[in-house]
Amino acid sequence: MDQHTYAGVSLLERMQKNGELFISITTEQIITNKKLESWFVTPAFNIIRGKSFTFDCLLENPSSNTLLEVYLWQESDGEMIAIPIGTESIKSTGNEWKREIRFTIDEKYANTIGFIGFKFSTTTGENIQKCSIDNIQYGQQKILFTETFGNESIAIGTTIGVNAYKGYDNPDVFSASGGIADLRCLPDCFNGTNVLSCIYGWGGMAFEDEITINVSSFIPKEGYGKLTLSFDVGAMDMSQPLNRMDFFCDDTPVTVDPSISVPLWTNIRVTLDLPLTSFEKIRLHFKGTGEGFGHCFDNITIIGE
Numbered sequence: 001m002d003q004h005t006y007a008g009v010s011l012l013e014r015m016q017k018n019g020e021l022f023i024s025i026t027t028e029q030i031i032t033n034k035k036l037e038s039w040f041v042t043p044a045f046n047i048i049r050g051k052s053f054t055f056d057c058l059l060e061n062p063s064s065n066t067l068l069e070v071y072l073w074q075e076s077d078g079e080m081i082a083i084p085i086g087t088e089s090i091k092s093t094g095n096e097w098k099r100e101i102r103f104t105i106d107e108k109y110a111n112t113i114g115f116i117g118f119k120f121s122t123t124t125g126e127n128i129q130k131c132s133i134d135n136i137q138y139g140q141q142k143i144l145f146t147e148t149f150g151n152e153s154i155a156i157g158t159t160i161g162v163n164a165y166k167g168y169d170n171p172d173v174f175s176a177s178g179g180i181a182d183l184r185c186l187p188d189c190f191n192g193t194n195v196l197s198c199i200y201g202w203g204g205m206a207f208e209d210e211i212t213i214n215v216s217s218f219i220p221k222e223g224y225g226k227l228t229l230s231f232d233v234g235a236m237d238m239s240q241p242l243n244r245m246d247f248f249c250d251d252t253p254v255t256v257d258p259s260i261s262v263p264l265w266t267n268i269r270v271t272l273d274l275p276l277t278s279f280e281k282i283r284l285h286f287k288g289t290g291e292g293f294g295h296c297f298d299n300i301t302i303i304g305e
Contacts, residue, residue: 040117053116060132070103072114074114075113087223097132102220143303147170148193149169154184161181162182176209198286199294201289205290215281225305230272231301242262274302
């Protein structure tokens with residue numbers, strides 16, 4: 001970490017609270033009404049496309065012009081330049097730790113070397129001001145959404161429509177427009193857990209439905225460079241490719257590898273890269289051709305990094 005001094009006084013302290021270490025800049029021993037600018041700078045790292053940063057921050061007794069800003073430092077023509085990162089400047093944390101502040105670096109800098117610089121600026125006042133940084137993480141994954149379809153009892157051989165089911169982990173998230181998709185208990189495919197079932201056809205009849213997963217309250221508008229959708233999926237009555245079903249982020253199609261074959265009466269774990277880093281809905285659309293088979297899903301998660 002870099003540190004700055006003012007009038008011979010060190011501004012950088014390594015603090016410890018409740019057994020945890022973190023780094024702080026303090027205005028202690030500096031006279032009032034003085035402008036202060038100081039930096040925390042990380043070690044060099046390789047910038048990877050789609051990876052995001054998180055950090056914790058605490059601003060104590062900030063003045064009206066206190067700012068914590070985040071920059072990418074890189075070498076250009078033998079000089080170090082500070083490039084602003086498109087994240088909101090922090091003016092106050094309410095004198096409490098603000099956790100998991102997240103930002104990403106523009107993908108045009110991928111596969112280059114850089115540093116992250118945290119710029120703290122303020123005007124000193126009567127109260128001692130401090131800016132503390134902790135838990136700087138790069139490329140850490142976080143589960144943003146998960147659905148297991150709960151433990152509500154569903155008798156074997158019966159079904160409950162997607163819109164009528166009340167046992168979701170996340171109420172008011174799942175809906176179906178065609179009345180075909182349902183919740184059921186499958187002892188063969190998923191060891192008796194509740195699953196989302198999509199039947200494509202039966203008795204020569206072709207079925208069509210669309211399931212909407214409204215995750216607008218779970219997915220932040222910014223801060224993640226990559227999102228993935230994962231789920232357990234099994235096939236009923238016959239093995240079949242996963243791309244018999246269409247997946248969408250809002251209206252943007254999700255690419256599904258055509259080689260993914262879903263086995264009969266067992267399940268596999270599948271992860272799909274999502275084409276958007278901010279969206280409101282995942283949509284699953286199927287249209288059968290009369291064959292009596294379908295897919296069933298469990299343990300749906302969305303992960304950001």
